[in-house]
Amino acid sequence: MATQHSRAAARLMNAPAVFVLLVWMLIPLCMTIYFSFMDYRPLRGVADCCVGFENYERFVTSSSFLSSVGTTLLMVGGILAITVIGGVLLALLLDQPIWGQGIVRILVIAPFFVMPTVSALVWKNMFMNPVNGLFAYLWKFFGATPIDWLSELPLFSIIWIVSWQWLPFATLILLTAVQSLSSEQLEAAEMDGASALSRFYYIILPHLGRAITVVILIQTIFLLSIFAEIFVTTNGAFGTRTLTYLVYQRVLESQNIGLGSAGGILAVILANIVAIFLMRIVGKNLDN
């Protein structure tokens, strides 16, 4: 887009798309903001306008708010830790020349194509079920009492299920990064007397820095809105109620749209704070 003319034309042609996107995004956002200042409970026929910040106050001061924020952070952090560490290890493994490399790589990526609801149900019923689950059989085989995963270790179970879904994504991005490392650098380090562990720490890990930040950034954005996995497994019980889930409960279970909308807006603000924070780190990591 070199000339002034072509730049103007480009803007003109982009305009409809930008407009649609804006409308698409802005209308729901504005309506949510509007609702959040209303006392709006349709089943009771209440729709009073303009109660000020009452909804926000109620949402924030309720005991579930802080615990849900904590749960969200714990869940996102846990999943990030597992996927990044697991992703790095898997990427290094998949980079080795092995027989049937193509098929193995496709298999590793497969979980990413399974819908969240389906994968959560499969894990819940086929693996984690305390009576019929595979884990239960495994535990019994070794003479141990089967664990009722979803009620005894609910948060960990959900973290595990979601990590399973996102591990392929992290692996894929990190694998391309591993493959772009020049072998001469590793050979130079080897000649310089670096052990395999030092080579990993001093050469490979810094090289993966960018890819890791990208993985963390993208995953965080998606993980903050985990819903299906919680919905079909614990229904938000046993301390697995994240902020997203709390909003859902306020709107649909308590039928309080005003309160839920206030929560939604708060979630948007919190997510933006996290995003800005992450962008800073990424920006620092990307320019060198």
Add this chain to the structure above:
Amino acid sequence: MGRITLDKVAKSFGEVNVIPPLDLTIEDGEFVVFVGPSGCGKSTLLRLIAGLEDVSGGQIRIDKVDATHTPPAKRGLAMVFQSYALYPHMSVRKNIAFPMKMANVPQAEQDKRIDYAAKVLNLSDYLDRRPGQLSGGQRQRVAIGRAIVREPAAFLFDEPLSNLDAALRVNMRLEISELHNNLKTTMIYVTHDQVEAMTMADKIVVLQAGVIEQVGSPLELYQTPRNLFVAGFIGSPKMNFFKGADAAGHDAATIGVRPEHLTVSTTEGLWKGTVGVAEHLGSDTFLYVHPETADTVEDTITVRVDGEMALRHGDTVWLTPQDGKTHRFDGAGLRIG
């Protein structure tokens, strides 16, 4: 100390036999250059010595100790790669310090050696920069610095100058030669640049398809090439070869005359021809003469004449080889006499 002995060292990649069994001795303090056409196994041989590839057979001894299965780090050799292979996220100082850090050298000693290397290589002003902020020549010097601080038994260079421009290459060539004079450490240097090989080497090893064709000092190779391949490979421009009656007159299957050993005359001589292209370099002129009477292997005879000589395209010339400068080869391509 750095005396390296290769004893029947061979290497094959699967079915492909890249280096048939080969013997070579590199004396302590020698500057040895491996030359040969692309794909002849120079890098492979260097990587075998470095330990980055496993040998398929034979033995590598460094200072009389069998090092065939010693891991690269334990061989006490330092390598400078063609792509420099600097660590991009570390400063120049950290790059140079890396091998010492891996060897747990005390900090004071590290600083001393870094300062020394930086001084020798003119890097003092750049120590806190990242490799990405350096020019090609500076990066090359950092790579050499990283090798120097290890105080290795021998340096291995794999075409270290091929990414540099011509002027810088001349500079770095001198710097590396100077470094060798100062350190007196064994250096093995891979290149396919004639000039680098001739000017830097104490000993040149000419390779073809993994086989050593000749080992000797630059002048030995220039004056008494052992066979046709070496004769054609060493020297620039290439040696002219004559066959048939011209060679038979010398009791040989092929004779060779270097471009600088042909006398040019516009009136009389042994072979008559017309000048095709004339390359004027200033100091010298290279004439590519299309022969009329000579039985040459190639289409043209290359002649090197004085830059002052006023010969142009289309001129008729007579060429005569200078006395005692004719190389004779038998039917198998080996040197006679």
